[in-house]
Amino acid sequence: MPHFPKPPEGSWTEHYPELGTGPVSYDDSTSPEVYELEREAIFRRTWLNVGRVEQLPKVGSYFTKELDAAGTSIVIVRSSDDEVRAFHNICRHRGNKLVWQDFPLEETSGTCRQFTCKYHGWRYGLDGQCTFVQQESEFFGIDKADFSLASVQADVWAGWIFVNLDPENTTSLHEYLGELGKGIEAYPFDRLTQVHKYRAEVKSNWKLFIDAFTEFYHAPVLHARQSVSEEAQKLQQYGYEALAYGIDGPHGMVSSWGGQSPPKDLKMVKPIDRVLRSGLFGPWDAPDIGLDEMPPGLNPARHEAWGLDSFLFFPNFMMLVWKPNWVLTYHYWPTSYNTHIFEGACYFAPPKNARERIAQELAVVTFKEYALQDGNTLEATQSMLESQTPVKSFPLNDQEILLRHLHHQARGYVRDYQQQSGKTPATV
Amino acid sequence: MPTLPAEFSDLEPFAGWAIPTERARYAKRIDSTMDELSAFYDAAFPRMEEACAYLEQFEIDGLPDDAKHLLWLYCAIVTVSFPVEVWRQPRVPDSGSSTFDATLEPAV
Numbered sequence: 001m002p003h004f005p006k007p008p009e010g011s012w013t014e015h016y017p018e019l020g021t022g023p024v025s026y027d028d029s030t031s032p033e034v035y036e037l038e039r040e041a042i043f044r045r046t047w048l049n050v051g052r053v054e055q056l057p058k059v060g061s062y063f064t065k066e067l068d069a070a071g072t073s074i075v076i077v078r079s080s081d082d083e084v085r086a087f088h089n090i091c092r093h094r095g096n097k098l099v100w101q102d103f104p105l106e107e108t109s110g111t112c113r114q115f116t117c118k119y120h121g122w123r124y125g126l127d128g129q130c131t132f133v134q135q136e137s138e139f140f141g142i143d144k145a146d147f148s149l150a151s152v153q154a155d156v157w158a159g160w161i162f163v164n165l166d167p168e169n170t171t172s173l174h175e176y177l178g179e180l181g182k183g184i185e186a187y188p189f190d191r192l193t194q195v196h197k198y199r200a201e202v203k204s205n206w207k208l209f210i211d212a213f214t215e216f217y218h219a220p221v222l223h224a225r226q227s228v229s230e231e232a233q234k235l236q237q238y239g240y241e242a243l244a245y246g247i248d249g250p251h252g253m254v255s256s257w258g259g260q261s262p263p264k265d266l267k268m269v270k271p272i273d274r275v276l277r278s279g280l281f282g283p284w285d286a287p288d289i290g291l292d293e294m295p296p297g298l299n300p301a302r303h304e305a306w307g308l309d310s311f312l313f314f315p316n317f318m319m320l321v322w323k324p325n326w327v328l329t330y331h332y333w334p335t336s337y338n339t340h341i342f343e344g345a346c347y348f349a350p351p352k353n354a355r356e357r358i359a360q361e362l363a364v365v366t367f368k369e370y371a372l373q374d375g376n377t378l379e380a381t382q383s384m385l386e387s388q389t390p391v392k393s394f395p396l397n398d399q400e401i402l403l404r405h406l407h408h409q410a411r412g413y414v415r416d417y418q419q420q421s422g423k424t425p426a427t428v
Numbered sequence: 429m430p431t432l433p434a435e436f437s438d439l440e441p442f443a444g445w446a447i448p449t450e451r452a453r454y455a456k457r458i459d460s461t462m463d464e465l466s467a468f469y470d471a472a473f474p475r476m477e478e479a480c481a482y483l484e485q486f487e488i489d490g491l492p493d494d495a496k497h498l499l500w501l502y503c504a505i506v507t508v509s510f511p512v513e514v515w516r517q518p519r520v521p522d523s524g525s526s527t528f529d530a531t532l533e534p535a536v
Binding site (some may be wrong): 275342352365 | 432450454457473476480481483484486487488491495499502503505506507509513514515520521522523524525526527528529530531532534536
């Protein structure tokens with residue numbers, strides 16, 4: 001008997017019949033060939049979130065992003081006409097990486113009036129036009145107008161900057177993000193300017209870590225010790241049920257209760273949580289961020305026990321919007337079929353005083369302690385999925401619907417790409 | 429040279445925990461024994477509410493140096509609370525080879 005109502009079909013999964021209910025294979029997470037296809041079909045063809053507009057506060061502000069999965073490095077800049085623009089980070093002269101600092105493979109950021117190549121001094125305006133060629137007369141009739149930086153489609157949704165590496169892409173960002181994006185675009189993300197960012201190299205396929213974060217079924221077990229023991233036992237006995245799930249196109253969301261902001265009973269939480277009034281669910285005392293009206297896409301079940309909504313914008317951008325007015329994002333950037341870079345970022349309203357700053361620190365550090373457990377578990381999963389065991393398919397329950405959907409979507413993108421490019425469909 | 433506000437001078441033996449970044453606070457935690465972590469926690473945690481109240485009298489952008497050190501020290505109590513209150517060991521259990529490093533932190 002579910003604690004929260006499910007769709008009339010009897011389960012969330014059956015509400016989306018294309019997903020099926022059978023066991024799934026993780027062949028799509030253990031194969032270098034499938035990964036190469038995903039790079040083309042997904043990472044070079046969908047809108048990817050690379051940052052926020054606050055990272056580009058003024059004309060000339062820029063940052064670079066290494067997009068290994070899409071096979072490029074890009075530079076994102078606020079141009080003179082106040083537009084967010086993106087370019088492949090390559091000099092048109094001899095292919096040197098245009099923008100980097102100290103370490104060519106590390107990301108960087110800053111402000112400039114123009115981009116100057118470190119190699120031979122070619123210069124480019126913030127709009128990408130080549131403005132200076134060193135010893136231009138030595139060249140053989142070149143026209144600078146033919147040597148602009150190679151541009152990349154860039155667009156902004158609710159302050160989040162996205163790029164699309166496919167020059168032939170005709171789907172607008174807003175259209176791509178669909179109903180789930182539309183439902184939360186009015187959220188005042190721009191008020192959450194106190195940012196903490198973390199990064200990890202994880203030895204697992206990118207989808208497997210998304211799997212870990214799109215279900216909360218694991219939480220009462222894997223993270224049992226982070227609750228005081230009586231509470232942990234209760235949570236394990238109860239298990240986990242979401243308030244609601246939503247799927248639109250390739251994207252998905254889960255809406256969850258959140259018993260700890262603040263907890264019903266202070267005995268449920270650790271001593272430091274009680275003193276700082278903060279913890280896993282964030283600081284309990286929500287700051288005013290001008291959220292007079294909840295955006296329609298949050299807490300879709302309109303449940304009073306609502307605690308957070310977690311969105312996965314395909315392929316690799318997750319956003320958790322928490323009841324006490326803060327946001328957590330995850331990005332999963334593949335570097336090979338069995339490795340990826342995981343980025344986590346906490347967005348808070350600027351603390352008014354040091355007490356609020358320490359309360360935010362507790363939320364951030366709690367997230368880190370969880371992520372360390374999750375990351376290591378993933379290495380354990382990946383290594384066994386790759387091993388020569390007879391176990392080849394895995395049952396997924398109704399609370400794991402978003403994993404089922406993610407792998408279903410990833411396979412679909414690969415299949416469509418193969419059909420369009422006339423390649424033999426792989427057996428994924 | 430006192431580094432903490434006079435009201436918290438009894439915590440001077442632990443002033444080495446007044447570290448400005450989470451990354452470095454975590455590194456010190458990993459390099460410490462449980463006895464060291466417990467000694468710090470036992471001395472400083474009971475005064476956390478008092479420290480927060482003390483720090484609240486300042487604007488966050490206008491903290492005097494000694495108050496800033498107190499803030500860092502209590503951020504370190506956050507870092508140390510996990511081994512002491514939960515894990516009973518400096519590292520996160522089952523975190524083996526995984527790392528998760530801060531790449532951007534708001535400066536205080």
